[in-house]
Amino acid sequence: MLFKLIKRNIRRSFRDYVIYFGTLILSIAIFYVFNSLDSQPAWSGDEYPQAKIVISSLMGGLSFIISFIVGFLILYANNYIIKRRKKEIGLYMLLGMSQKKVSFMLLSETIIIGFLSYVVGIIIGIFVSQIFSLITMKFFDIAINKIEFVLSYPAVIKTLIFYGITFSLVAVFGSFGVSRFKLIDLLMGERKNEEFKIRKKAVVAIIFVLSCIDLFLTYYFADYVASRLLVSPQSIFAIIFGGSLGTYGLFYSGFSMIFGVIKSMIKFYFSKINAFLSRQLLNRFNTDMGMLATLTVLFTLTLSVFISGLGLKNYIESSVESNSPFSFNITVYENAEKIKQEFDEAAYRLGKDYLKDSLMVRSFRSDIRIKSISPDKEYFGNSELLRNYLNDNFYIMLQSDFNKLIKAKNIGEEELTGNEALLYVPDGSKDFKEYLENELSFNRKLFLGDSQIEIKKIFPQHKIGNFMVFGSCALIIPDKFDYITQGYKTIWNIDFNFKTGYPSEIDKEFQKISDQYELRMNTLKEAKANASMSRVLVIFVILYLGITLLIASAAVMALKELTGAIDSKKNYQMLSKLGADDRLIKGTIKKHMRFYFFIPLLVAFFHNIFAVNFITKFLNAFNAQNTFLITLIAMGVFLGVYLIYYYITSRMAIRIIVKEE
């Protein structure tokens, strides 16, 4: 008998709680997909030795955070379900079912529902992870020889454990809840003329003005920080704090302000259902403001992280090629000739046919400060970064060596006449380059010891890439100034460039040689692998956290609205008796839903106009890019998911209010 009841309840529940189950199943699927990432065939070769460990520990850590989010969601949804079933539970108890039995029934339902969601979620997860795996392999240019079926048992188990614990905790809370129920409250579930807080006009107005000022200042501060590169954990915290404070204030006061305006349009207010709709909304917004403001802040953060993550991904992508123009780049400080000879021998022995160029150049670390470009001027700006640059020393390279380098990069040689020199500027900071350009417009002459040179032009790093030669600015001087470098520390740079697809023995042999000496060797392969890896990790983390956060918040929103629908059902029924036709009522429900759902999103999007500005400036400083397209995609995905939730919720609410007797 009890079993039959449970069975029937569950079958009915599935229809009733689409939002909850949908979200639960989705989150389980996502949980599985990301926790099974480490067993993808993409990392099964030896190209990415660290991948498995890095991914699995990263995803494991994230999963803790995720299970908190999901736990909160389940707890929240359970409250909603109990509320929806108050009368039914009361009826069971009235008919003589003991509290224990009711608790048992609810507990069994929770467990069975959890288990069913788990099974469905895992199945979907396994399916999605196949697609994910193909995409990852394509990403890493790994040939897809055969379609490999990926099933990660550890992830299946891990999902079971994480969700099992979360569910048990919630189930315990849930069934404790039942024993608190009083029969009378259950049966008389509907409230009567509930009290609600009415806010004092003066307080509302003051808070509204204050939060507008706060938001304005925060936006301004964010812009200031980003433009001047003062970004630090503290400043980001200050921005988030200021933004949240303003958002809470706005949600506390904004609706009362808007309501005041609507109410003063008296003809509009007293026509049709407007008074009812605006009061209903005001009331809901005022009681839910904490949650709505929190969600707004969350949306803003999630969107920002989405956008900056995608921008960062672009950065990593673009920086690899230009940073590593050679297959091997070796930096040595001593015994350069001997070492070069060993590498040369190995290269000729194993890959003569593949070798495109090899070269060796010298650079020197001088004792001349970069700030001596403008000798009688101190830098008083507030960028720490710029100050550090200016206090560093120049590197020096002779023209002939420099021409070797740029020739390998297929850039024409640089001609220098008389005492002309080039100023090489690293890409780290845009501001720095601008600063130097400005200084050069006043003075191009510079003393190196007794000799005077004249800087002909700036040679930016991105034109030739990072040869691992210079840690900061460098002066490229004519060979005749050779004597200047006397006494400076010499840095030898040995480069080998092979055609793509060169034999992998070369890698091994070069590695062996480099192990014997004190030198630093960078390989293009490694750089590429690292970049791909970080790119993928950034995307994984963002997708995992972002999507879970997004669906959890959208689900909370939806459940809140459905709870509201249950509460206001009586009101709508009365409207119907008073002669409001179905179309008007449905229209009102939809309008209510639209405002409730989209105002937080709208505010979040508005915040994001400024957040995007912040992110763009910040990324630009590191030569990474935020494109308009990225912003658009992030917002689009967000809006899409949100719209689905909105649509389902809206239909469910109409069903609860209009269709059910």
Added chain:
Amino acid sequence: MKNILKIEKLEKIYGLRGNVYKALDGVNFDVYEGEFLGIMGPSGAGKSTLLNIISTIDKPTSGSVVINGQNIVNMKKNELSKFRRDKLGFVFQEYNLLDTLTVKENIALPLSLANVSYREINRRVKEVSNNLEIVDILDKFPYEISGGQRQRAAAARAIIADPALILADEPTGALDSRSSETLLSTLKNINENMNVTVLMVTHDPFAASYCKRILFIKDGRIFNEIVKGEDERKKFFTRILDVLAVLEGDIGNVI
């Protein structure tokens, strides 16, 4: 006198095939302008069914219901909403007022729904609230006022659109005796002083004694009818009890 409600051969059958149940079995009666009609009967007699049909929220199986000259039986859903809005007023047992709206907004609701101009709304609200002595509480919320005031506000809302007929299903069912009395005198007041026609369903003889005429129904048929005439309310009350005693004798149980 003007006929407000005319019911002829009204039948309502619940259930399909096999388990059919005749809740109303050929009911005929008329209500004229200015009447205060009570409908009494034991539980399950079909009172609510009858009232729901008159309220246009349920449909009869056969028969006709003519309100103010319009037969409502064949109207479409949207027409019915409009009809309810313009011709009927309701006094509910509970949830009399929407708790998010002020008293004034609550009272104005039927006129707002009918797209009446704000000037007219304002004029009517003033007029009605004057009559029911609720002018002082117009800007208050339902939770800020007393039960009696709430009932009067609800009555004000029921009559504001000048309905042909006011319907009340067990309006005192959930009220204590004091609140019942206020509500009943309010209904009596609007009936006598504003010439509003009222139809009230009740099983409470005390409530029924406020009516001018009472129909008794049992098993879906009209069983008896009594008119107050020139009687005092107390006298009418005893007459009601007498009829109920007959009913009791019949079924052994008065609800």
